[in-house]
Amino acid sequence: xxxxxxxxxxxxGWATALYLSEHGHEVGIVDSLVRRHxxxxxxxxxxxxxxxPARRVARWKExxxxxxxxxxxxxxxxxxxxxxxxxxxxxxxxxxxxxxSAPFSMMDREHAVLxxxxxxxxxxxxxxxxxxxxxxxxxxxxxxxxxxxTPNIDIEEGYITIQHNGREDRLPYPKQPGSFYHLSKVxxxxxxxxxxxxxxxxxxxxxxxxxxxxxxxxxxxxxVLINRLDYDGVFGTALNRFCIQAAIGYPLTVYGxxxxxxxxxxxxxxxxxxxxxxxxxxxxxxxRVFNQFTEQFNxxxxxxxVMRVGCExxxxxxxxxxxxxxxxxxxxxxxxxxxxxxxLGLEPHFLSDSLLDSLxxxxxxxxxxxxxxxxxxxxxxx
Amino acid sequence: xxxxxxxxxxxxGWATALYLSEHGHEVGIVDSLVRRHxxxxxxxxxxxxxxxPARRVARWKExxxxxxxxxxxxxxxxxxxxxxxxxxxxxxxxxxxxxxSAPFSMMDREHAVLxxxxxxxxxxxxxxxxxxxxxxxxxxxxxxxxxxxTPNIDIEEGYITIQHNGREDRLPYPKQPGSFYHLSKVxxxxxxxxxxxxxxxxxxxxxxxxxxxxxxxxxxxxxVLINRLDYDGVFGTALNRFCIQAAIGYPLTVYGxxxxxxxxxxxxxxxxxxxxxxxxxxxxxxxRVFNQFTEQFNxxxxxxxVMRVGCExxxxxxxxxxxxxxxxxxxxxxxxxxxxxxxLGLEPHFLSDSLLDSLxxxxxxxxxxxxxxxxxxxxxxx
Numbered sequence: 001x002x003x004x005x006x007x008x009x010x011x012x013g014w015a016t017a018l019y020l021s022e023h024g025h026e027v028g029i030v031d032s033l034v035r036r037h038x039x040x041x042x043x044x045x046x047x048x049x050x051x052x053p054a055r056r057v058a059r060w061k062e063x064x065x066x067x068x069x070x071x072x073x074x075x076x077x078x079x080x081x082x083x084x085x086x087x088x089x090x091x092x093x094x095x096x097x098x099x100x101s102a103p104f105s106m107m108d109r110e111h112a113v114l115x116x117x118x119x120x121x122x123x124x125x126x127x128x129x130x131x132x133x134x135x136x137x138x139x140x141x142x143x144x145x146x147x148x149x150t151p152n153i154d155i156e157e158g159y160i161t162i163q164h165n166g167r168e169d170r171l172p173y174p175k176q177p178g179s180f181y182h183l184s185k186v187x188x189x190x191x192x193x194x195x196x197x198x199x200x201x202x203x204x205x206x207x208x209x210x211x212x213x214x215x216x217x218x219x220x221x222x223x224v225l226i227n228r229l230d231y232d233g234v235f236g237t238a239l240n241r242f243c244i245q246a247a248i249g250y251p252l253t254v255y256g257x258x259x260x261x262x263x264x265x266x267x268x269x270x271x272x273x274x275x276x277x278x279x280x281x282x283x284x285x286x287x288r289v290f291n292q293f294t295e296q297f298n299x300x301x302x303x304x305x306v307m308r309v310g311c312e313x314x315x316x317x318x319x320x321x322x323x324x325x326x327x328x329x330x331x332x333x334x335x336x337x338x339x340x341x342x343x344l345g346l347e348p349h350f351l352s353d354s355l356l357d358s359l360x361x362x363x364x365x366x367x368x369x370x371x372x373x374x375x376x377x378x379x380x381x382x
Numbered sequence: 383x384x385x386x387x388x389x390x391x392x393x394x395g396w397a398t399a400l401y402l403s404e405h406g407h408e409v410g411i412v413d414s415l416v417r418r419h420x421x422x423x424x425x426x427x428x429x430x431x432x433x434x435p436a437r438r439v440a441r442w443k444e445x446x447x448x449x450x451x452x453x454x455x456x457x458x459x460x461x462x463x464x465x466x467x468x469x470x471x472x473x474x475x476x477x478x479x480x481x482x483s484a485p486f487s488m489m490d491r492e493h494a495v496l497x498x499x500x501x502x503x504x505x506x507x508x509x510x511x512x513x514x515x516x517x518x519x520x521x522x523x524x525x526x527x528x529x530x531x532t533p534n535i536d537i538e539e540g541y542i543t544i545q546h547n548g549r550e551d552r553l554p555y556p557k558q559p560g561s562f563y564h565l566s567k568v569x570x571x572x573x574x575x576x577x578x579x580x581x582x583x584x585x586x587x588x589x590x591x592x593x594x595x596x597x598x599x600x601x602x603x604x605x606v607l608i609n610r611l612d613y614d615g616v617f618g619t620a621l622n623r624f625c626i627q628a629a630i631g632y633p634l635t636v637y638g639x640x641x642x643x644x645x646x647x648x649x650x651x652x653x654x655x656x657x658x659x660x661x662x663x664x665x666x667x668x669x670r671v672f673n674q675f676t677e678q679f680n681x682x683x684x685x686x687x688v689m690r691v692g693c694e695x696x697x698x699x700x701x702x703x704x705x706x707x708x709x710x711x712x713x714x715x716x717x718x719x720x721x722x723x724x725x726l727g728l729e730p731h732f733l734s735d736s737l738l739d740s741l742x743x744x745x746x747x748x749x750x751x752x753x754x755x756x757x758x759x760x761x762x763x764x
Contacts, residue, residue: 078491109460109510113503120502120569121495124562128491152551153544162535162544162556167715169534174544174553175572180506183576187502187569190557194565198709198763327580333549381580 002026003278004088006075006126007096008068009053010035011228012142012211012270016094018218018225019271021066025278028088029057030081031097032074038104044235044374046228047244047366048214059224075122078129085129092138092278093130097122098188102146102179103234103325103379112180119184120191127195138281139203140274141192144185145263145293145336147207149176150329155336158205158289173289178328179381189289196287203286204277208270209263209293212239213355214362216268227267229363232374239264239302241375243356246310246317247363248370255377256324258300261334263293266349276344291338294348309356325380384408385660386470388457388508389478390450391435392417393610394524394593394652398476400600400607401653403448407660410470411439412463413479414456420486426617426756428610429626429748430596441606457504460511467511474520474660475512479504480570484528484561485616485707485761494562501566502573509577520663521585522656523574526567527645527675527718529589531558532711537718540587540671555671560710561763571671578669585668586659590652591645591675594621595737596744598650609649611745614756621646621684623757625738628692628699629745630752637759638706640682643716645675648731658726673720676730691738707762 008029073080310317390411455462692699
């Protein structure tokens with residue numbers, strides 16, 4: 001299939017682009033590279049030395065003979081997006097091209113507005129471009145499990161059947177997102193749902209959990225293909241950050257009690273989930289929602305697993321509880337469904353000691369690149 | 383109370399500002415006047431000859447001795463908004479200052495993006511300004527009954543208690559908005575809810591039905607105070623438009639079968655609902671939702687009522703069914719709750735023949751101002 005990966009220079013996007021390319025799909029990448037720019041402006045950096053995007057795709061071609069078309073530009077610029085879509089002629093568009101950090105969106109008013117305008121306008125533009133140029137194309141949009149918040153009932157996949165006063169309807173699952181970033185994803189979901197209804201577009205919203213890991217079969221074959229790995233207080237996420245902290249002898253920073261239960265998946269499952277979604281497209285007019293994760297853990301539980309694996313590797317690992325910079329429940333019910341991708345063939349890589357072991361060792365290889373002043377959270381929600 | 387009315391030059395905003403001023407509140411108006419500009423660019427106009435904003439408030443002062451502070455500027459411009467809020471020091475902010483037309487938002491990509499960015503950024507700015515300058519202030523935000531769509535179960539006021547797999551939670555009521563405009567209101571509701579939770583702000587979201595009527599006790603006292611009344615295909619709404627069509631002998635334009643059931647209220651109840659909300663503020667951290675309407679009607683039912691009243695006045699009135707420019711169910715279940723404002727003291731002006739009669743007569747007075755080429759809907763949803 002012809003698949004356009006928007007945000008294909010990012011952590012999930014790059015891994016996805018290579019995976020789909022290796023599996024015989026015709027892949028194009030659209031990316032504004034603004035994420036690399038944000039890193040610069042914030043003074044943070046990926047643990048891994050990532051190559052410039054053109055060098056990445058050139059190396060992929062040298063090693064595999066497979067071509068990936070790279071378009072550098074911003075999906076918020078409609079004339080750019082329009083011509084990129086028209087030129088490539090996608091059968092599926094995978095949309096990772098959004099500001100994806102909750103702390104970034106909570107820094108101040110400017111970052112909240114930037115996040116919501118960037119994400120909402122980019123997705124609106126994409127919907128209009130599809131309507132205009134390729135109404136049969138399938139949009140695979142990255143949402144977030146964080147859209148749901150932590151309701152006191154089971155989390156279903158996008159919709160819930162509600163009985164009320166003797167009547168019944170299947171309605172969009174109520175959302176309680178916990179940051180202006182997560183809110184932007186909720187806004188997107190509503191906009192896409194509507195576009196499917198009125199224009200007959202087809203879309204799959206992938207409410208993804210927290211992704212961990214770094215190596216995939218494709219990014220592992222050469223250092224020029226290496227993927228980004230964030231550990232800083234703005235873009236770093238729980239499990240990856242813990243492994244890097246363990247590698248450098250920095251205490252694992254658990255926010256509050258660590259009882260926050262969340263959904264997680266291995267990056268090798270992210271890329272497979274995308275392939276499953278594009279090869280099993282939604283119908284015309286269908287707004288389909290999959291919860292894209294494989295397991296649920298408490299944050300403290302994860303820190304303890306990393307501590308154990310680190311200690312087995314001879315590292316000194318401590319856990320430090322920080323005052324929680326976020327506003328969130330630290331003890332709550334959490335039970336989310338994730339059967340739809342499994343039903344379509346996903347065979348999960350469950351979290352294992354060997355994965356943690358390899359991730360810690362990987363982090364040790366690059367530990368001299370760590371800037372320890374960037375680890376602690378500096379953005380608070382209040 | 384010191385009440386800042388954002389969008390105070392508009393149909394609901396102007397009526398509200400005068401009502402609150404007459405009832406002893408200290409009123410300020412903030413308005414960018416962009417709505418008058420949009421009318422110009424679209425070539426449409428209010429039926430009534432509205433005076434310039436400064437002349438309006440000067441005349442109000444001459445007639446009543448009451449001062450209304452007028453600030454002309456855009457809430458999307460944070461430095462303007464910040465200084466307007468700081469200068470006025472409001473105890474309540476009533477936020478009408480949004481693009482409020484569904485057809486306007488559906489004209490094309492540019493109008494969809496304009497609507498969502500304008501409405502979402504304006505409200506985000508307001509939340510940040512309140513957090514920074516007046517965290518005790520009460521935000522009274524105009525939402526829309528159209529946020530709910532037409533679910534097959536009763537519509538509650540903002541929240542619904544859901545039993546699911548043996549557990550229970552009270553969650554935000556699922557939203558199924560029917561235009562990019564209505565979507566912008568849903569985005570706002572989610573953003574405001576979150577700001578109340580993390581910053582302890584207090585807010586009331588008024589999900590208002592379709593407003594009809596034009597005269598209030600205040601706008602009626604002088605022609606310079608006259609309120610706007612829209613009948614065009616972009617800004618006109620069902621009942622008001624029917625009365626104007628009846629007045630000029632133009633067939634009442636019903637979209638599709640006319641079985642669309644909606645919520646309605648008299649503009650004299652709008653202004654009273656706002657007063658009820660501000661004098662009974664939400665608590666710190668509370669995001670409160672009231673459904674602001676008094677009655678439910680089918681569109682065809684309303685057209686038939688106007689036809690009857692028109693005929694009694696010797697007018698020739700016909701009903702014409704147009705192909706529906708919108709994507710919406712023309713037959714559906716609809717039962718929305720509206721007890722919370724009643725419980726706080728609202729005594730509704732129910733729709734009566736005498737109101738329709740006076741509205742038709744009012745329209746006859748200005749019928750020479752009607753541009754009949756602007757009546758039909760020119761924007762389609764598909």
